[in-house]
Amino acid sequence: MAGAAKALGLDRLLLIPDKIPPHKALQASSATAEDRLEMTKLAAKNLENCTVSDMELRREGRSYTVDTLRILKEQYPRDELIFIMGSDMLMSFHTWREPKEILSLARIAAFPRMADDEMTHCGNTEAIRAYFGDRLTLMNIEPVEISSTRVRQLIPVGAGVEYLEGEVYDYILKKGLYRTAPATETLQQLRDFSYPCHKAKRVPHVQGCEKEAVKLCERWGGDENTVRRAAILHDITKALTYKEQLKMCERYDILTDSSEIGEEKLLHSITGAYVAEKVLRESENVVSCVRWHTTGKPDMNIEEKIVFMADYIEENRKFPGVDALRELAYKDLDAAIIYGLELTMDEIKERGRQVHGNSLAAYRFLKGNVQ
Ligand SMILES: [Fe+2]
Ligand SMILES: [Fe+2]
Known part of the structure; x- marks a missing residue:
């Protein structure tokens, strides 16, 4: 907003939080x-x-914009009013209350939201130009690359702080807003916390993982509550971009070795373990299950093995060899982990990447123990 105000050379920027936005429903959180x-x-x-x-x-x-603009026009009759908004709102602007009246009261200045979002460029369509005419200014400034929805998705896991003013973030934490102080004692509370942190299409995987972990627990022993909690949390930071995860590592001094930093796929088990430990105060064993669910490590305990395998074979997983792996997991868990690691290592080599040392160490350890 500050960038937009500067680009427009405004005498004054007025920020007006709305009470009940007409175009979207406020979430319970x-x-x-x-x-x-x-x-x-x-x-x-x-x-x-x-x-x-x-x-x-x-x-x-x-909170209708037109009502607000009418009042402002009365208060500032000699001033020109400019209403600033994200360019993604241009498409639905005609559905707002009295859109033409809004345009007579104020000019619109639209700033781009996402660089790769086609909505960013929608202001340049003929239909938009015809509708708004010279009442619209499309600002040629850096896209903000973030939405409030996304920030609300990030902050419960301690990420996305870079998008906020320090004092605003402190206020959020102090008041426990936006699920930053969640109750997660029961499994259902933990699920309610976890699922919204994921992209919607990933939630069945998390559910499948918990289900599979329970089944494996019934077969091989281990603490059911631990594997359930770890399964619910294992991909908790997976929705974060690589850059956001790196920012998290930097902010919280999360130690990673260089091979983990370089592998986007591995980083989420490290940041996820941080969330389980520091944000949610999970047990050491839950944290460890989350930490090692991607690469494995030598001498895993039964819960770590179960979460590793459940992640691999849960019912939504589809890849060549998954059925054989599922069968093996209930006959010989260590052999299944070896097979799983072999599949992973082959896939990594095919992509021209280096197999992570922890996977290799886990593999060698189990090979020494299984004949
Ligand atoms: Fe994962
Ligand atoms: Fe997963």
Whole structure:
């Protein structure tokens, strides 16, 4: 917003948190209006010529832009009003309340959201140009590359802090907003915390992993609660981009060796273990199951082996050899892990990458123990 204000050369930037946005439903985990106002004030503190207004929060009912602009026009009759928004809103603008009236009250300035998002470029379509005419300015500034939805998805696991003002983040933590202080004692609470951290299509995998871990536990022993919790959490940071994971490692001093840093696929077991240990205060064994679920390691205990294997063979997994691996996992768990590691190592070599030392060490250890 500050970048947009600067690009437009505004005399004053007015930030107006809305009470009830007309175009989207607020989630149950959303902050209250008062908290959002406080956070906006904190974010605005260091911005030049910036004022935060609670005019929409004080108003009853839904927060329609047209109502706000009418009031502002009365307050500032001689000033030109510019309404700043993300370019992704341009497409639905005609569905807002009294869109033409909005355009007569204010000019629109749209900033790009994502570099690779086609919505970013939607402002340049003929239909949009025809609709808005000269009332629209498309700002040629760096895309913000982040949405509030995404930030809310990241902060429960301690990620995405780089997108927030320090004081805003401190406020969120202090008040435990946006699921940053979750209750996760019961399995259901843990699932409720975990699932929204994943991309929706990954949730069946997490569920399948828990189910498989329980079955393996019934067959081979081990602590059911531990494997369930580890399975629910094992991919908790998988939705983070590589860059976001690296930022997390940097921020929290998470130690990684260079081979892990270089492998995008491996990093999530390290950041995931951090979340299990530091954010959720899980037991050492749960943390360890999460930590080693991708590469394995020498001398794994039964719960670590079960989570490693459950991740590999849960019912949604489809790859050549998975049925044989499933069968083997219930006949000889160590042999199945060896087979699984062989498959992984072959796949890694095929991609021209180097097999991770931990996988190799796990493989060699088990080979020494299994005939
Ligand atoms: Fe994983
Ligand atoms: Fe997984």
